[in-house]
Amino acid sequence: MGLKEKCTEEKILEAAKNVFMKYGFYGAKMQDISNQAGINKALLHYYFRNKEKLFDQVFEGALAKYFEQMLVFSDTSLPVQERIFRYVDNVITFLSEYPQMSMFIIKEISINQEMFYEKVAHLKKGSRIHLITLLQQAMETDEIAQFDPVIFVMNLHSLCAYPFIAAPIFKAIINTNGVDFEDAENLKLKKSVKEFIAFKLTKTNEKK
Amino acid sequence: MGLKEKCTEEKILEAAKNVFMKYGFYGAKMQDISNQAGINKALLHYYFRNKEKLFDQVFEGALAKYFEQMLVFSDTSLPVQERIFRYVDNVITFLSEYPQMSMFIIKEISINQEMFYEKVAHLKKGSRIHLITLLQQAMETDEIAQFDPVIFVMNLHSLCAYPFIAAPIFKAIINTNGVDFEDAENLKLKKSVKEFIAFKLTKTNEKK
DNA sequence: GTCTATAATTTGATAGAC
């Protein structure tokens, strides 16, 4: 495969990523994608056969990147809290580069759940440690405090992902109040999330 | 307007709400809506002229309901923390009834931002107290601890809204682990969010 | 008000020249 060929394919994938992420599968138009890639519409079909296959490639890439962020949970050389801290750093940095990533993945999954189960099964192969399992084990050895791990994981993901999902609405509301929520806020967000983690992992008041 | 007429219009709106929320504007098909409403496709146009106008009605209704949840911030008879607690109860109960609400609103806004600014401007007329303003005032009078109100509001909305947004993906991941995240978890979620609020509002360690 | 039938438009996909 020549250099030019690969270049066109990448231009298409890049454009497809942008358009699919913004508009979703149905909202994205092949014409838009080819325009943004600066090539002819017929070439999309030449390289990817049809819309669905092009979408799949974009979607799988996004999902894989998202799951990649969680590899740090498996780093047994670090204490549990430190692993979670690093995950927070990773995922917030990652999402500030791809702010529409969470929304894209979730929206497409909510429309077509079956698709997801296949892809996840594939990604789980990587023998990674699940955060919930990790927390349960750390509670048994008293490395961390006792709490509901499911709720905690939900809270954690909420704190990290939602600010980017809700950026459009939040910006609109906040900006009308004279405050500005931009990338510079990421540091504050990381700090706040870690504060929450430390609070949950070290507090001693939740023993039912 | 007769009884039967109103009933048809409501059946359409109900069906349109379901279909638009699940599939978004582009993914929703007029045929699906009419099928689900149990009426003929042409009637959609008779009552609402076109797809866009039908969508607008659904969207505005959703947005208004969401903003309605925040009225409790203006209840000056309650202490600040109690207002926020009640908001958490309200919004989580509300979202468990309409779990696709947040996603729907955010997704459509991210596609068409201009639309939103009009609608928000309209909704802000209601002389309601903005939570950020409320927090700032409470900090000045030392009713609550000092912290960044913007990050806090972001955290708060994250903790409440994201679990419902991410329900499809979270269910898929968690369930494969043998755990189940269902409506019964709402109480635990409320408790956890309130714990976070109390922690932020009463802690004394953040003075830079 | 409600339906059937059909027009008009959009859009994904293909054929074939270069």
Added chain:
DNA sequence: GTCTATCAAATTATAGAC
């Protein structure tokens, strides 16, 4: 590999009978 021209299918919207 890339383009133009065109097809085929899906979908919004309308016309007109009842």
